[in-house]
Amino acid sequence: MTELQMISSSDWQDYYRIMDGYLFVVNKFVEVDDMKTTYTIPKNYYRKVDQKAKGKLWILTRPVKRYGGHKNYELLELGEENGEFPIGTVFYNEKPVRKTDNPYAYDCFVKASWNCLHNYLEDWKMISEQIQKITKRYLEDK
Structure with missing residues (x-):
């Protein structure tokens, strides 16, 4: 052993x-309650939080508009804007998270x-x- x-x-x-x-x-960290929506973040809008991290742990370097995601449960039309994620928002596997x-x-x-x-x-x-x-x-x- x-x-x-x-x-x-x-x-x-x-x-x-x-x-x-x-x-x-x-x-x-825990997922931000966002109805299990996943977001596609453009590659030049983020950097890795930790190079050794398992999974896609990213931090935004530019603000990103929130649009209806892949699983939006018909609350947002695909492409409908709903505010934005500010610089510094952390995502894990395309879902917003917060440290706990x-x-x-x-x-x-x-x-x-x-x-x-x-x-x-x-x-x-x-x-x-x-x-x-x-x-x-x-x-x-x-």
């Missing part, structure tokens, strides 16, 4: 190496390499024990 190792840490995201092929990602200090709200997931999605029960037991150690650290701080 390998030792649990923190790979990277930032204000927005931490990730840990649990064992070969398995990362545990802790997103320290509440560890109970953190979004966490396991990222597995393509050939490690199936494993022995003993390995899954070890993985879950390592995840419990990590989550306990965050919850003890509060």
Whole structure:
């Protein structure tokens, strides 16, 4: 068994190496309640928040008009303007997010390499024990 190792840490995201092929990602932000709408942000309007971040964690460098998105539930017509996102708005996988200090709200997931999605029960037991150690650290701080 390998030792649990923190790979990277930032204000927005931490990730840990649990064992070969398995990362545990802790997103320290929550989605802004925007009816699950996703937005297409022009490439020259953002920069990455953290080069090592998992997923598309971007911060706007220019304001972006809000239009009806991919899943607008007919509240906005596609292309209808509804204000704008100011410079500094952070997006994760094309959805606006805000940082939170509440560890109970953190979004966490396991990222597995393509050939490690199936494993022995003993390995899954070890993985879950390592995840419990990590989550306990965050919850003890509060």
